[in-house]
Amino acid sequence: MIKTNTKSDIFQTIKDLDLFKGCEDSFFQNLTNQSQFLPLKKNQILFLHEESATRFFIIKRGWIKLFRETFDGTQAVIDILTTGHIFGETAIFDKDIYPYSAEAAEPAEVISLPLSVLKSELETNSKLALKMLSEMAQHRKIQDKELEHRTIQNASQRIGCFLLRLTNQEASGNVTIHLPYDKTLVASRLGMQPETFSRALKKLKAETGIEIKGATIFLESLSQLSNYSCAAC
Numbered sequence: 001m002i003k004t005n006t007k008s009d010i011f012q013t014i015k016d017l018d019l020f021k022g023c024e025d026s027f028f029q030n031l032t033n034q035s036q037f038l039p040l041k042k043n044q045i046l047f048l049h050e051e052s053a054t055r056f057f058i059i060k061r062g063w064i065k066l067f068r069e070t071f072d073g074t075q076a077v078i079d080i081l082t083t084g085h086i087f088g089e090t091a092i093f094d095k096d097i098y099p100y101s102a103e104a105a106e107p108a109e110v111i112s113l114p115l116s117v118l119k120s121e122l123e124t125n126s127k128l129a130l131k132m133l134s135e136m137a138q139h140r141k142i143q144d145k146e147l148e149h150r151t152i153q154n155a156s157q158r159i160g161c162f163l164l165r166l167t168n169q170e171a172s173g174n175v176t177i178h179l180p181y182d183k184t185l186v187a188s189r190l191g192m193q194p195e196t197f198s199r200a201l202k203k204l205k206a207e208t209g210i211e212i213k214g215a216t217i218f219l220e221s222l223s224q225l226s227n228y229s230c231a232a233c
Contacts, residue, residue, distance in 0.1 A: 005037035010111055013058060019086065019131055027121050036112040040104035046088075049101045050089075053091030055112045059083050063181050064109025066100045067188075077188040080105060080181065090136060092119050105181045150191055152232045154199035156207065158190050160229030167222060175222055179215040204228075 011032040014020060020028070035062075040046070046057065050067050057064075059081055060206060066078040078100050091098050092154055097169060122129045147160055166177050179186060187197035204210060208225045209217040219225055 007032050007035070009104055010035045010037065013060070013111060014058075014113070014227060016088065017058070017084075019135065020128070022127060023121065023125065024149050027117070027125075030117045031088070034114045034117065038110050038112050040108045040110060042104055042106050044102070044104045044111070046102040047098050049098060051098050053088060053096045053098045054115055054222055056086065056088035056115050056118065057102070057113065058111040059085050059087070060111060061107040063105040064108060064110070065103045065105040065185065067103065068100050075188060077185070077191075079184065080189055082180070089115070089132070091115065092122065093136070105185055149233070153229075155190075155192055156204040156231070157229045157232055158192075159186075159197070159204050160225050162186065162190060162209065163217060164222070164226060164229060175219050175223065177217040177219070179217070182215070 011028055013033055014035075015025075015028050039048075040062070046064070047053070047055075061083055064081050064085075064087060067075045068078065069075055075169065087102060088098060096115070122132070141163070149161060153161065159228065163177055167175055183195050183197065183201075187194050190197070192200065201212065205212060209220065210230050
């Protein structure tokens with residue numbers, strides 16, 4: 001297994017990110033000098049919504065859940081990110097306050113980096129600033145699309161759409177899909193209660209012929225799942 005916690009590895013990981021293409025080596029070195037490699041246990045909290053933000057993060061391994069809590073303690077899952085994703089950086093545009101909480105959905109590894117270095121770079125690097133704003137706009141479009149799906153798709157179709165995003169859309173013949181995290185978390189990501197998710201999954205099985213064994217789902221072809229899931233779109 002390749003070590004990912006050395007400074008040289010962290011330097012290269014940062015430099016390889018599309019967001020930072022074109023930045024000077026001095027920027028990467030400043031980030032690396034103040035970096036931290038963090039192994040996380042499942043359910044370990046990195047930061048909480050509305051805390052003062054001093055760090056942002058790159059995921060090296062595993063899944064990170066971004067969420068907010070309602071007044072009654074219910075979690076509203078905003079996103080679940082995996083290897084290569086950056087999170088926490090948008091606090092720069094939100095008065096240096098984290099706009100959500102972050103928790104390890106399973107054992108994970110992240111690189112922690114100083115927001116102060118990123119903020120200094122943005123003051124002189126307009127191309128980077130535009131890239132960050134563009135990525136925020138793209139993420140907003142994705143969220144808007146998901147809200148649209150919650151309006152026009154039934155629960156079973158939303159699960160089918162989620163499964164399609166986990167597959168190679170050009171695959172032919174039998175397809176095997178492994179859920180990346182537990183079903184309860186998938187339900188939360190899709191805005192469903194666990195019992196609603198279970199009923200909808202049974203309906204999806206009846207409508208499309210998928211087979212479910214634990215966290216693994218088998219289907220004979222993508223077309224039937226696609227036709228059913230996308231019918232309302």
